[in-house]
Amino acid sequence: MEKNHQDLLDLKSEIINGFHPIEQLFKIMSKQSEGIHDDMTRSCAEVGLELCKSFRFKLDALLTTQEQEQEDDQR
Secondary structure, X not given: OHHHHHHHHHHHXXXXXXXXXXXXXXXXXXXXHHHHOOHHHHHHHHHHHHHXXXXXXXXXXXXXXXXXXXXXXXX
């Protein structure tokens, strides 16, 4: 059970690390838009950050479900 749990944690970490540059881009866009009053940049940054938040939530839910299924299979 511990190996499967660690595998899922490693997978989650790899996915988040791969996604991190995209999230950082939206954070930079958000900060940049503060100084230039650019509604388009601000709007895109807000949408991107919300998508990032949703992605993290769904990833957590998916991996939690996967972990529970693995635990059930081992019983």
